[in-house]
């Protein structure tokens with residue numbers, strides 16, 4: 001579900017993110033499809049269309065996240081929220097290793113799985129961009 005995001009707000013979100021997906025850190029100049037304005041807490045869950053609830057996201061992260069706000073870890077029998085770019089620090093929840101995004105926390109773990117950070121094609125693309133100094137984007 002999407003909602004019109006006024007141009008001024010779109011520009012603010014993209015500039016604040018330095019034109020990088022706030023989930024996988026891919027710069028928008030390296031994206032095949034243009035980035036999206038993500039409602040971190042989706043409209044379905046009554047997330048508002050305001051700067052504090054918006055993040056810049058690549059299409060792949062955005063589509064995989066959908067309207068999800070949390071996920072379940074079977075081995076813990078517990079729910080954890082997805083990474084929240086406005087409240088959480090990326091480096092506290094993830095680190096990079098040979099093109100893969102590795103979780104440091106349970107929030108990181110559910111986010112890596114739901115957003116499919118380490119799908120083979122995504123890892124290969126990151127490795128190529130890393131070699132030429134273009135990844136992470138910021």
Ligand SMILES: [Zn+2]
Pocket residue numbers: 021022023024025026057058059060061062
């Ligand atoms: Zn992304």
